[in-house]
Amino acid sequence: MLNLAAFNHQSKAMQEQPIYIIGAGAVGKTLAVFLTLAGRQVYLLRGSVFNAPVTYEEMTILAADNNKYVAKLEIGCLADFTRLGGLVVLANKAFGNQALSVSLRGKLNGNPLLVLQNGLNIEKAFLKQNFEHIYRCVLMLTCQFEDPHTIRYKPVRECPVGIIRGDEETLTRLLHKIQTLQFRFSKCDEIQSLIWKKVIANCVFNSICPLLHIDNGIFYRNEVARDMAKELIVSCMTLAHAKGIAITPEDVFNNVMQISQMSDGQYISTLQDILHHRPTEMDALNIELARLADEIGIGATMKEIALLGRLTKLKAAINLKNM
Ligand SMILES: NC(=O)C1=CN([C@@H]2O[C@H](COP(=O)(O)OP(=O)(O)OC[C@H]3O[C@@H](n4cnc5c(N)ncnc54)[C@H](OP(=O)(O)O)[C@@H]3O)[C@@H](O)[C@H]2O)C=CC1
Ligand SMILES: CC(C)(CO)C(=O)C(=O)O
Known part of the structure; x- marks a missing residue:
């Protein structure tokens, strides 16, 4: 049975933790802008570069309603962290997963991994490395660079998220954590x-x-x-x-x-x-x-x-x- 007090306590703890988005491309930057504007602490980390100086970029998202969403993003690397103390979101290209499963090993400390990528069997490397919490999102949107600092964003509908390995409570908490008005997620029982x-x-x-x-x-x-x-x-x-x-x-x-x-x-x-x-x-x-x-x-x-x-x-x- 769900222990409501414990659930609320863990939910609050997760709300206060940062979100680490790996992959500073069209999807990663779009999500980072919306989360930053919603007041979350976001670290955007390079997926293809392990070690490089931190940079700052102002990004503009042009939404389908013609609104502009602007935020300053801090872009770092995995080498900046010995431990990732919160939800880790993968927005890198899936062919980088094998190498990332090795560089992320030991850094997650039981924190959940949310995979935001296209493809079949792309979670394989993380399952093999025995990551405890793996959740999969099916992206139903498009993000396209207009210029290096502007992305045109068109959502199709809410993006379903389900469990690859993990539990319902963690899934509920992580959805609460990444939900914004513009980049919508929903819980899904039949993710396969x-x-x-x-x-x-x-x-x-x-x-x-x-x-x-x-x-x-x-x-x-x-x-x-x-x-x-x-x-x-x-x-x-x-x-x-x-x-x-x-x-x-x-x-x-x-x-x-x-x-x-x-x-x-x-x-x-x-x-x-x-x-x-x-x-x-x-x-x-x-x-x-x-x-x-x-x-x-x-x-x-x-x-x-x-x-x-x-x-x-x-x-x-x-x-x-x-x-
Ligand atoms: N763009 C879209 O409209 C949609 C994209 N998707 C999916 O979302 C995911 C991200 O796509 P998108 O943002 O468009 O792609 P981008 O190419 O814009 O960004 C992906 C990022 O992946 C990182 N990357 C590239 N090669 C490697 C590697 N070998 N190892 C680790 N990281 C690597 C790079 O990060 P860095 O620069 O930080 O090193 C790059 O910026 C993909 O799986 C894509 O299929 C799904 C639906 C729509
Ligand atoms: C089909 C589409 C546009 C949906 O999000 C996509 O997955 C992509 O751009 O690769």
């Missing part, structure tokens, strides 16, 4: 099906949009693109069902259409990566789904998903070489 729904949506968006060099609204505006999305979604169902994930193609398609409409004009994160000559997260999207299908002998069902993933990776690699 939402992860799969989003990953399949990402397989469609994060390959087709970069390959066409077009914004997210294409599926909402164009019938041919919409039909392609439907075909790709249907092709993922055999794998999802074989993995015990109870989702329907209609669920995923509606998700794609909602994201497409709400983020019309924004570029998908993978296209932003390619345009900035950065590596992509394809290995945790199309390539991971194709790998899982191969593993259980149904690789043929994922041929198109795999090919789109490989083409997107190739486009990113060519762009990296042409820097």
